Amino acid sequence: MRRKPTLSMFQIVIVIASTSFGVAVLSFPRFMAESADTGAPLLTISGIIGPILMLIPLTLLGRRFGSSIFDYGEKLCGKWLARLFNSLLFIYFTLSISLGFRQFGDVLTAVVFRKTPIEICIVLILLITAVACRRNELKFSYIHLFYFPFSFLPFLLIIFILLPRISTLNLQPVLGMNAEHWGGGMIKATAPYLTTFIITILIPIMSKPSKAMKSGLYGVMLSCFIYLVMVIAVLGVYGTEETKKLLYPTLELSRSLSLGGGVLERFDVIFIVIWFLAVFTTQYSNYYLATYALGKIISVSDLRLTSSFLLPYLLIIAMLPSHVLVTRILMNRLEFIGIILLVGYPLLLLAISLIGKKGAAAHE
């Protein structure tokens, strides 16, 4: 019997990091600057609290049960309650994908394609993601593993090149000036990491499930590091006021790059390509979670069925918002709900399981 292939700790770290590095990248620095002025880097780091709270129960429970949250949810809080929560999760991920793709389409039609209808852009990327979802968890991870250096390293490169242009004056005072907006900012800072929920599907195929928490943590830290560096770069080069005026500050950052003394400029076109890879990996995780959830809800184990089924609905939902600003508002609300759901539900389950264990111990 051939031993089943598993994922090593290093691979999990990369998958998690790649998952959380996605659509938000483009406007992330602006949200941070709007909420916390020069305290944006600190705000970015504070975003890590949410995923930690989410990872702890997911990994502990996953290690204990050896299956995904959709399965042990049923064991812990009853079949129908778990079905309800699974459906909520499913709806959340579906909306998250659609809005994510819509944002992606918006950026594309604003910067790259002036005349191409936005439906085409969305359809294309939906198709690719849907087709890519037709495989098992292991192949899913392979895709993340492969694309990660291509979406991660160019970012670092860009920021590295721009290092001399960063003026530390723009980054001080470090604590920022408007402390009262931090609350809303923290939601924005936590939102990108919500997709690390995917770890619940990956724990069953890990070679060392006991290291799941560590790997997840490292992955989130790695991704937080990239976000941090990016925020520092944008803020350092532009300053808070200008950052607030730019719709997509990271894009603008890449635009000011110039290599070879003017030979290669307008890096924003290349940047869009890299960003597209990052978006793809994130939305891929989201889509995978949605198809997985749907599969569990209607008890179908063939992911190809659920992934193809979801496709038209996602397109319709993605086309619903009528304007870029509407999308943004919807996204804000969704993120808020998402944090409550994705952090709350695992914590709830963890509590139930601990009480259950204590109860069992008390009975003996």
Next chain:
Amino acid sequence: MNDSLFNANRWRRMARFLLALFACANTLLITGCWDSLEIENRALILGLAIDEPSPEESGTEEEITYERHNKPKKDQYLITAQVAVPGRVPLGPSNSGSSDVTKNSIWVVKVAGISLDDALNNLQQQIADPKYLIHLRVIVISEAIAKRGLSDLNDYLRRNAEVRRRTWMLVSEGKAADVMSIAPPLERIPTLYLLNLAERAVSYGKFPLDYLGIFWSTDSKWGENGYLPYITIKGDNNVMIKGIAYFSNGVMAGKTNPIGIGAFMAAKGLSIGGYSVMTEVPGIGHVMVQTRERSSHIITRIENDKPAAKFEIRLEGSITEHLEEHIDIHSPRQITLIQDNFNRLAKGIVLELIRDTQKHHSDIFGIGEIVRVRHPSYWQEQVHSKQDWENIYSDIPIEIDLEMRIRQNGLKN
């Protein structure tokens, strides 16, 4: 029994195949390469000059974005665009940089409009190919426009995704359109000459790096004001950077002379040195000292509820010319003398620059930003908008401590 099952499978397979075929055929229908436009079919606008129109020119705009009786705005712009003509600029080296080539490779179009976008739309009505600002490298605005205010221009340029942040904006002394129609022999495409002018100036330390993106960033900050290169036409075909045009409250507030640029760069401590100062040293004569490196420190403190600033400027330079050559420069004491003289002279120049900017409420040195960082509580109390700082700046005490170290004499003993 088996037969019927087999037939059902066959039909199912056939249906699936047809559906797949249909889906593929549909994809052929949706593809249309909407955004595809060959490079030779685009009108690439390489340079723009923005002026105030004279009365004859101002009535000439067409009703493209509004109707005449409903005209929204009064202020107007006269745009001169340099459009690249495909096919006239040859690939590869050419045997003669003849002016024919230059003249024909660029098409200069003049249009008027009530705003920048309106003028560009008017432009499009006249040119056959779709206009693209992706290769817009230089925008020249006249001093009149700069004094009128840049906010509406900037708004259009920021919103447009085609415009590069690395475009240079230059303020010209006379009419901006004149700058666009010079034909220097050094370059096939005139706009590139202007671009090179700006960029070489940066690399030789004659001007700070200040393309449009940087200007925008600087001007957005509350504690700093933006500035742009100030150019003028010399002779027939030459353009010279004459100084810095500094801004306050969104309009141009004043300009400096060329040595003011050197002073500014010294005060900001911008590294690649390039400016020379001629000093007359008693006992030695006229000596020209060129700055090689600069560094500067701004120290701020709050005194009597007002910020006070002190510039600590350190320069390194070399002697490039000594007019009274019968007197030798050979001792360190002489060098010290030259240095002291230079220090005094340079200090005066820098101080004058600072006073000018204070008078015009334009903090191009960024003292405000430093105050914001070092004294955040003061900033939070006193400064609630950009104008507040501009006003405060105009009468804060500023000192200068400038020192030059002369390192080299050149090759002559």
Next chain:
Amino acid sequence: MPTWSKKYRTLKEDASMKRPFQASPEYGEATGNLEETIERIEEIIGVDGDLVVRRLMIDQRFPAALLFLSSITDQSRIQEDVLKPLMLWKYQDEEPPKDGEDSDLLDRLWKESIYVSQGKRSSDISEMLQLLAFGNVLLIADQIRDGLAFNLRQIERRGIEQPQTEQVIRGAREGFIEQLETNLSLIRYRLQTPDLKIETAQIGERTKTPVAVCFVEGICDPEIIKDVTKRLARIDFDGIIDPGYIEQFIEDHPLSPFPQIQNTERPDKTVSALLAGRVVILTEGSSFALIVPATFDQFFQTIDDYSERFFIGTLIRQIRIIALLFSLFFPALYVAVISFNPELLPTAFAVAISGGRAGVPFPAVLEVLLMEVAMEILREATIRLPQMIGGALSIVGVLVVGQAAVSAGLASPITVVIVALTTIGSFATPAYDMAIALRMLRFPLIILAGLFGLFGIILGTIVIINHLLALESFGIPYMSSWLYGSREKLTDTLFRAPIWSMKRRPDHLHPVDSTRLPDGTASTYFDRIFSIEEDSDETEAHAFDVSDRHRHR
């Protein structure tokens, strides 16, 4: 010899009898009657071909006959080692030999007279016919049902020379030829260990081609061997002309453009694959060996990479990768930049290019597609041309035709340069099947670039990469080395780590024994490189080997 008209008449008469067609029918057992057996065999094989029936008398009393196919048997050996001893043999005992007993005539002949090393007895006519077809010489004696077959097969073969399709600078100049025995010998003498196992069996209903499967027992994962055997067993086909047929039957993803089985004509490459834990399949009749399982980067490696020192190996490898990326993306990038994003070009260049393109009637996509298709046609044509014309034509074709196209205004000069560079770049891929796959994939990318610009290219690339990541070859992921499974894999793709530091075999093949060198070897070398001359006396790896040389299983 009869004439063809006579043969045709006989054929028409036979056809009217309408015998039902049956492949390899059963003919039953031999009777023991010499003439009858001979007649039956002649009837089935045919009298006027290469079948030779040599009647003789053994010891002047026992009628017997030798039957063989003259085209595939060694005539001189038949005369020397079979006919001569048979003629000279004398039966010692008084009584005639009995049929079926232990020491019957055939048995005595075999033990006492014939000078042949391999032989087989059979009474089944079908088997006798098969043996004849294999090149055996059949000895039938009267009164004895069994026939005795000796293996005297001799086939004309070409000499061993460097394979045309895989030239290297520094490697053996030997290549496989069409005979299985010779190929196996080339492998055996390079891998002189009893652990090398070679299993031979036949595939192909009519061709009955011998196919050999080789692996090293202590290294290769038994699961892979099982898998290979299973898939080979599934093949039920008429004739295996070429291992390519076998490849198409056993590969995992027949619909993928990428090859999942490697083929090679070089014994040194085969042996190094065996040492890595792979399985090699050799076929009689073709000089190509199949290597399974295969991963993506194998198709970009040559023996040169390992024979040379590691800096050179690394550099050459990276140049190959760059050439590969060039040939795949360059035309598409050109189309995307020209049609969608001219802002990526430096301004002066952009204006100048638009000049070069001003006279061309087509959009960039069409222009590039036309030139690429023309180049592909040219390439296919040059393969068939004889050497002298072919070589000149490919170079001339690219330059002259391209130049003519530019002068005629059908293409712009830059397009010709791009297409030429692409063509040259695609030659850098060592494996032909992979090179073709990439060449073909260029076209969808160009079309996508023409539709959606850079975005289209990235879409196409993602589709291709996703597809590659899903491929498997005999249970091993196709892109194993890019998936950070272990250090060995990474160091062998983009770079080539020094040979003394490759301690373990790449483990995506799950080898049973993965040690290549003693653990401390790399440390020895690093110590030697980085220390002052006289210091490092310890040249023994054992000094560094903390775990005292054990094999990693």
